[in-house]
Amino acid sequence: MRKLFVFLALALLVACNKYLPLGEVSTGEGPWKSKVVPPSPQPADGDPVAGLDYLIHGDYIGSGIPIEIMRKQAAKMDLDSLYPRNALNEGIPYYMTAFVAPNGAETVNGNCFTCHAGEVDGQLVLGLGNSFAEWEKSMVPMGAVMRMGMALKYKKDAPETEAFVDFGRYFREMAPTVKLNQPGANPAFRLAEACMMHRDPEDLTHVADPLYEMWEYNIGTDTPPLWHVGKKNALYYTGTGRGSMPKLLLQASVLGVPDSSHTRKSVEAFRDVYAFLSQLEPPTYPGTIDEPLAREGELIFNDKCAGCHGTYGAEETYPNKIINVEVVKTDRLYADYIQQSAIVDWYNRSWFATSEPQSRFEPSSGYVAPPLDGIWATAPYLHNGSVPTVYELLNSSARPERWTRDGKSTSYDHRKLGWLYDPEPRNKPWTFDTTVPGYGNGGHTFGDKLTEDQRWAVVEYLKTL
Template sequence: MRKLFVFLTLALLVACNTYQPLTGTVPDDADSWKTKVIPPSPQPQDGDPVAGLDYLIHGDYIGSGIPLEIMRKQSAKMDLDSLYPRNALNEGIPYYMTAFIAPNGTETVNGNCFTCHAGKVDGQLVLGLGNSFAEWEKSMVPMGAVMRMGMSLKYKRDDPETVAFEDFGKYFKKMAPTVKLNQPGANPAFRLAEACMMHRNPEDLTYVEEPEFDMWEYNIGTDTPPLWHVGKKNALYYTGTGRGAMSKLLLQASVLGIPDSSQTRKSEIAFRDVYAFLAQLEPPAYPGAIDAPLAREGEAIFNDKCSGCHGTYGTEETYPNKVVNVKVVKTDPLYADYIQQSAIVDWYNSSWFATSEPQSSFSPSYGYVAPPLDGIWASAPYLHNGSVPTVYELLKSDARPTRWTRDGKSTSYDHEKLGWQYDPEPKNAKWTFDTTVPGYGNGGHTFGDKLSEEERWAVVEYLKTL
């Protein structure tokens, strides 16, 4: 049962196969633009942020899961971090899990959005921070087998607990072989969605045994972005792929367990409140001392050199929502290539998500979105693939380590360079990031190389204030 618990805590964080390069994925217009501005889409303005947080931590948007009695037995053995108050049904349940009543009346539990989107930095657990200590490097297939065996031994086929588990069990079995990664801390959220959606009828999201499309064999993970950026963004995901109604785009974790689109219709309304919560979510303030005069110098440099893509901050904030062409930013292109060729784009654009109101769609660009930088001090590692351990090295490309090892402790924070303390001569394989692995290169974003060393440190100091 302990294996079952570990398995499920990983389940919503969203095979290490032989790498095969993509061919023919660079779009025809790749040489015709340097940056693109993503236009805004209408979003609900009447959501209730209090109700939104409550739905994130107590809602039934996953639809199915394991019996609550199993989780309660496991929770009794754990030291539980307290991140927010829980209702009676969820009392004593980890913050990254949610207990809810399944459609057949069974008390059920599954992961929630904060499995991936709550993390620790400088020893502090932060709501909305991407979890950079996720471990997806072991196959989930054996754990899935243990979970199904445990259910079959404890419950009969017609027991309500078995019925409430059925949808989650089916999609987990399909997803488990596809999400294994080869880098510590990376997250396979896009892959998880792909693996579940390919076994759903696009029109009503019901289960289909034969896949609707094929996936590329090689799995690329990404760094998990902070949720407090959502309110500024006109699109989601690193390539600006997710367009339209945020209440639809944010709901995609539901494909891991819902029976069909009837569940998502109800949840989409609640996710308008979720969007309201995320739109007002603030990053944590930098906890250390800040050299104010140096930060003011850095602000002037930042506004002159960096704000065109990353926006301005202070009393009158701006954010341009720009995608920067891969050929301009020159960061590792493989993830952008992958999204360009993924059949999930066509599936999504013919699915319930895109064809019902409010509409959303997938429209990938051959580039990466220049993100807002609120709370950048907390959100190491950097670049879309998490290949750069500190802000300083983000601004000085020749200082980036090829391989680097963290000790796996959230307290090992570098207040000088802003990011993770690391060993450039790795000894601990478990937390070693290797930038020579396909998809995880640390090149590109060399714009900071033009700064003098004094200017660079001034910008780092300014970024502490955001």
């Protein structure tokens, strides 16, 4: 039963180095190799404490299921606790939030930490992407059961029914679009597409007939850590999300809000959310570190990798570069998909883009070289999660075509930094297949030019970030 509510909550929801002369925006002669994303004005007056409180107690999804249903199921669960809860949320799982709907009904829905709290090396980490998410089963039957259960238990004019209507409606629209064919991948962009195509862009009210078409192929990505938000000038793997970070971070609200009037209130609170995320720190590596070897690795990293991934320590830098797919050569399907998606035009005509503070979508044929703070915890790697360890990220010839995790967060490889895996899977659960469209493990071959000793030194240094 816990999976049902995890699914509900989940519905809220690289790379380069100095081996190549990157870092300059194209002058118009020939294709661009890399682009620097310029900063946009962001609020500097947010309250981080209030931001966390709103993330775990706020009503930014707007609608959901009755709290009495969640309480009955929570009583059967072994609940993990990541933070203190208020009285209404006492006994509610950390990945869900109870709130009072506008009509006074006590309601529950998922919060951001369904996708952005994950387990690694046996510990649950706030802000870590949840790489154990399961999106390989269809959510269509679940939605049907949920709607039927509501109809049987509550009258049409009951407050609980009214508080469920918007969530139930958008859950039905998005459920067919998010079933994936890889374990651990997250279909957040698909979810947003499916909800937004049934919303008027000006006021976010429901539209029965879809406003645009979607690809039939469902594609997902690895879930990035939230502690990188403060360094980024754009969100998403292709750097598509530009402008107001509070607006961009608030997009999960399209799963359940009635219209933009609710979102206008929430965006003010998301100024505090942005302040919280901007000061969020990655977990410290829990194992031992060979300090002399790490210092060797730092010199190599700063020479070969820092041009795109930044520097760390006393004087940190992060260049915010998008690397052309023809340069990084990682699987390009996701970048191509976002460039052709009609959600870009919808978003740029929507309340998100036309009201202050403005945000916008600006896709490109490339992937952002991410910050590497806490990289030890963020396996698997590349935008599609196709590489199980940091070592294999630096040695493309060692990457397995198919690999299987056992689904346990304790199965961690401290030497290679990433997941322990079986390289010869035989149709086992949690098997990642890099031959599936959109999930190839090629590209990012810059580390292949390192010697084996240099490679291990860089791995050791990355433990310190």
